Amino acid sequence: MNSPDQISVSELEAKALALRRHVIRMIYAAGSGHPGGSLSCADVIAALFFKVMDHSPERMGSQDRDHFILSKGHAAPVYYAALAECGYFPTEELLTLRKLHSRLQGHPSRVKTPGVEMSTGSLGQGLSVANGLALALRLLGLDRKVYCLCGDGEMAEGQVWEAAMFAAHYHLDNVIAIVDRNGLQIDGRTEEVMSLEPLGDKWRAFGWHVLFMDGNDMWQVLDTLAEAKGHKGSPTVIIARTVKGKGVSFMENNVGFHGKAPNAKEYEQAMRELGGEV
Amino acid sequence: MEAQRKSYGRALVDLGRARGDVVVLDADLSSSTRTVEFKGAFPGRFFNCGIAEQNMMGTAAGLAVGGMTVFASTFAVFATGRAYDQVRQSIAYPDLNVKIVASHAGITVGGDGASHQTMEDIALMNALPNMTVVVPADGPETYKAVLAVAERHGPAYVRMGRGDVPVVTSKEERFEIERAHVLREGADVALVGTGQMVAACLLAAEALKARGVSAKVIDLHTIKPLDVEALEKAARECGAVVTAEEHNIVSGVGTLVAAALAERYPVPMERVAMQDVFGQSGESDELMQEYGLTDREVLAAAIKAMERKK
CATH class of the missing domain: 3.40.50.920 (Rossmann fold)
Known part of the structure; x- marks a missing residue:
């Protein structure tokens, strides 16, 4: 494969597909987990980890690299899959997800998993952490970015908006938040459970530079992330319209697969659809 | 008689002078908690978070992820109650170098009444794995406790009162976290x-x-x-x-x-x-x-x- 600078869009798309296969294998092996929200953001994760972010396992001890916080901690499977593919730990370990004594907890843990920068899982907390990390990078004089992937359902947490206010107040233009706007949460459609729209206007009113993209279109993902990286003076949020369960027909836009593992038959079909071996 | 928070302010300034990695956060109570002393001495390493304690705890965690030793201060009732889940999830569980130093603990808050008088903060913080919990007796001990938690790895909670308290320890006496x-x-x-x-x-x-x-x-x-x-x-x-x-x-x-x-x-x-x-x-x-x-x-x-x- 090419280096991050040269990797092509089709190679990144293949990477995203590989991450999706990992996700299905991991959650099937674990017997529990959250496939929907991992599949929706697999393209964004692939773009960040295989191209956009400057990072490597050898430099975990240094702050002089790009950083990533997964605020929607339940998307741990796709995060672990990307970390393993980047060499933070062996890919064979992915199948230990959620098992006793595994380094791969149901939700990310900074103290257990190589490459995981912050423990998350209780929603709405990641952006505050990203802000603090961005401040630290500024104090250290490092021109580095902190990417924070949020869920749309967690936008209902008040702390998200406290953090939004803080980042704008301190002009944290090294923070790039991405909202995985798949439109579904456990109890149903976000607009039925707790209306978020007009979401872009909300962020704009809080002082953020707001971008939109189709978060399942690799070209758009790369272009939008590049634009966000170049923005100065205020933090940037990218609202990424995505399909929950993307890539597996019966999981797409199906809230039932927010937090449920596939059964044997479903697993086989999912793997076939993702072009993988069962 | 001496207020513990005055010692806290002095300790922060001394720490800030000795260590470039010390960063201080407050939630709109810096003149009460005395973090204002640090703000005056090191304005570039002080961040007011406004009246948003949950975000303050998360921001403190992020600064610690970035290698800083962070002091986060507000009244004890908000530090431990309002932001309990943030302290649990973002500070204690990931075992980060965040020192929560809270003032106005207990009944001696006085006129503000029960809303501001936390009687449960020690219980809450003590129940968290990784957390060190220190309750200094007076000003001199507060000063030493602040320096001690700065040296110690991981999260810590230091509890201070509002008012003047009698001085019962001295500067010269040795202070060790592990020893009563x-x-x-x-x-x-x-x-x-x-x-x-x-x-x-x-x-x-x-x-x-x-x-x-x-x-x-x-x-x-x-x-x-x-x-x-x-x-x-x-x-x-x-x-x-x-x-x-x-x-x-x-x-x-x-x-x-x-x-x-x-x-x-x-x-x-x-x-x-x-x-x-x-x-x-x-x-x-x-x-x-x-x-x-x-x-x-x-x-x-x-x-x-x-x-x-x-």
Whole structure:
């Protein structure tokens, strides 16, 4: 494969597909987990980890690299899959997800998993952490970015908006938040459970530079992330319209697969659809 | 008499001078918590978070992920109650170098009333794995505690009151987080005080002396890790123990001491604490009397505990 600078869009798309296969294998092996929200953001994760972010396992001890916080901690499977593919730990370990004594907890843990920068899982907390990390990078004089992937359902947490206010107040233009706007949460459609729209206007009113993209279109993902990286003076949020369960027909836009593992038959079909071996 | 938070302000400035990695956050109470001293000395390393304690704790965690040693301050009721989940999830679980130093703990907040008088903060922080919990007795001990938690890895909670408290320790005395501080040796009863109740224990010990009773006084400044050795030694030496705290009796310091002694060396024990009620407005000293948190109650508890000795 090419280096991050040269990797092509089709190679990144293949990477995203590989991450999706990992996700299905991991959650099937674990017997529990959250496939929907991992599949929706697999393209964004692939773009960040295989191209956009400057990072490597050898430099975990240094702050002089790009950083990533997964605020929607339940998307741990796709995060672990990307970390393993980047060499933070062996890919064979992915199948230990959620098992006793595994380094791969149901939700990310900074103290257990190589490459995981912050423990998350209780929603709405990641952006505050990203802000603090961005401040630290500024104090250290490092021109580095902190990417924070949020869920749309967690936008209902008040702390998200406290953090939004803080980042704008301190002009944290090294923070790039991405909202995985798949439109579904456990109890149903976000607009039925707790209306978020007009979401872009909300962020704009809080002082953020707001971008939109189709978060399942690799070209758009790369272009939008590049634009966000170049923005100065205020933090940037990218609202990424995505399909929950993307890539597996019966999981797409199906809230039932927010937090449920596939059964044997479903697993086989999912793997076939993702072009993988069962 | 001296306010603990003034010592905190001084300690922060000294720390800031010695260490470039020290960053301080506050939530719109910097003139009360005295983090304003640090802000004046090192404005580039001070960040006001506004009235948003949950975000402050998360931001503190992020700064610590970035390699900083972070002090986050506000009133104790907000630091431990309002932001409990952030402290749990983003600070304690990932074991980050965030030092939560909170002022205005306990009933001595006074006029603000029960909404601001936390009687449960020690219980909340103590229940979190990885957390160090320190409750200094006075100004000099607060100064030393702040330096000590800065040196110690991981999350810490330091509890301070609002008002002036008697000075019962000195600058020169050694302070070790792992070791309870024995202020007075004795053989008949051990008075184990926490925070400003240490001063009440010393007064009670004087009153006991006048009655021919020799009381040992321990300043239990660190609740976690608990110095179980010192407590067992006191129980063996004296055969009766009294605890005194400005905190709820439920899951407070007395509970912890009782549990430790039950396992190690059970002796008759009495606990002076808030009796599982919310406080009210009033002057600090009026409230301490109203809720039975003075040397008189410590004295009465000591006599009761000694009577129960076989």
